[in-house]
Amino acid sequence: MISKELFLLQSNHNKTKRNYLYRMQDEKVNCMKVAKKYEKDYWDGKRRYGYGGYKYIPGRLTKVAQKIINKFKLNNSSKILDLGCGKGFLLFEIKKILPNIIINGLDISRHGIKCSPKSIKKNLRVYDARRPLPFKDKYFDLAISFGLFHNFEIHELEKSILEFSRVSKKNYMMVESYKNDKELFNLQCWALTCNSFFSTKEWKWILKKFGYKGYYEFIFFK
Numbered sequence: 001m002i003s004k005e006l007f008l009l010q011s012n013h014n015k016t017k018r019n020y021l022y023r024m025q026d027e028k029v030n031c032m033k034v035a036k037k038y039e040k041d042y043w044d045g046k047r048r049y050g051y052g053g054y055k056y057i058p059g060r061l062t063k064v065a066q067k068i069i070n071k072f073k074l075n076n077s078s079k080i081l082d083l084g085c086g087k088g089f090l091l092f093e094i095k096k097i098l099p100n101i102i103i104n105g106l107d108i109s110r111h112g113i114k115c116s117p118k119s120i121k122k123n124l125r126v127y128d129a130r131r132p133l134p135f136k137d138k139y140f141d142l143a144i145s146f147g148l149f150h151n152f153e154i155h156e157l158e159k160s161i162l163e164f165s166r167v168s169k170k171n172y173m174m175v176e177s178y179k180n181d182k183e184l185f186n187l188q189c190w191a192l193t194c195n196s197f198f199s200t201k202e203w204k205w206i207l208k209k210f211g212y213k214g215y216y217e218f219i220f221f222k
C-alpha cells in the first residue's frame with residue numbers, strides 16, 4: 001500500500017525557534033482572541049498575535065514549491081487550489097516555476113489576500129473554507145491546504161474535508177499534531193488559533209472515518 005503521509009514541509013517549519021513558556025504566559029487568552037480574527041495583527045502585528053510580520057522572502061518557499069511540483073507531477077496545464085492560502089506566497093512561488101499553471105486560492109483573511117503579490121491577487125478570494133466550495137467535482141488536479149484544518153472544530157471538519165476532497169483529483173493537507181506529551185504541551189503553549197488538538201493517531205483515525213484518501217503531513221512543536 002502507498003503511504004499517504006508526506007514529509008515535504010517539516011524542515012521549513014522546524015527552522016523557527018519558539019519560546020513556548022513565554023508565549024503561554026503572555027496574556028495568551030487575549031492573544032488567541034486577536035489571532036482568531038486572522039486580520040492585520042495576526043499577520044503583521046506583534047509576534048504574540050501570530051506571524052509577527054509575514055513578508056515575502058525570495059527563495060524561502062522555492063524548495064517546497066519544487067517538491068510539490070515534482071511529487072504531484074504538476075505542469076503548465078495543471079490546475080491547483082490552495083485552501084487557506086494566506087498571502088498566497090506558495091501559489092506565487094509555484095507560478096514562478098510554472099508560469100501557465102492555473103491557480104486558485106481561498107482564505108478567510110481580507111488582510112492576507114490584500115497583501116498577496118499583485119500578479120496573483122485576481123486568483124485569490126476571501127472565502128470561509130467551512131462553506132461548500134464553489135468548484136465542480138475534481139475541477140483541480142491538486143488541492144493543497146496547509147495549516148488550515150486544525151483551526152476548525154471537530155463538527156466543522158467532516159464537511160470541509162469532504163469538500164476539499166471533492167473538488168480535486170489529488171489532495172494534500174498539513175495540520176499541527178503531536179506524537180508525545182512534550183509535543184502536546186508545546187503545541188498547547190504555542191497554538192493561538194488551533195481548535196483541533198489531535199495526535200497523529202487521532203488525525204489518521206479521523207481522516208479514515210471521513211473517507212479522506214488524499215495525502216497528509218503533520219507538523220510538530222519539538
Ligand SMILES: C[S@@+](CC[C@H](N)C(=O)[O-])C[C@H]1O[C@@H](n2cnc3c(N)ncnc32)[C@H](O)[C@@H]1O
Pocket residue numbers: 038083084085086087106107108109112127128129130145146147148151
Ligand atoms: C497557519 S495559516 C497558513 C497559511 C498558509 N496556508 C501557509 O501555509 O502559509 C492558517 C490560514 O488559515 C486561514 N483560515 C483560518 N480559518 C479559515 C476559514 N474558516 N476559511 C478559510 N481560511 C481560513 C487563515 O486566514 C490563515 O491564512
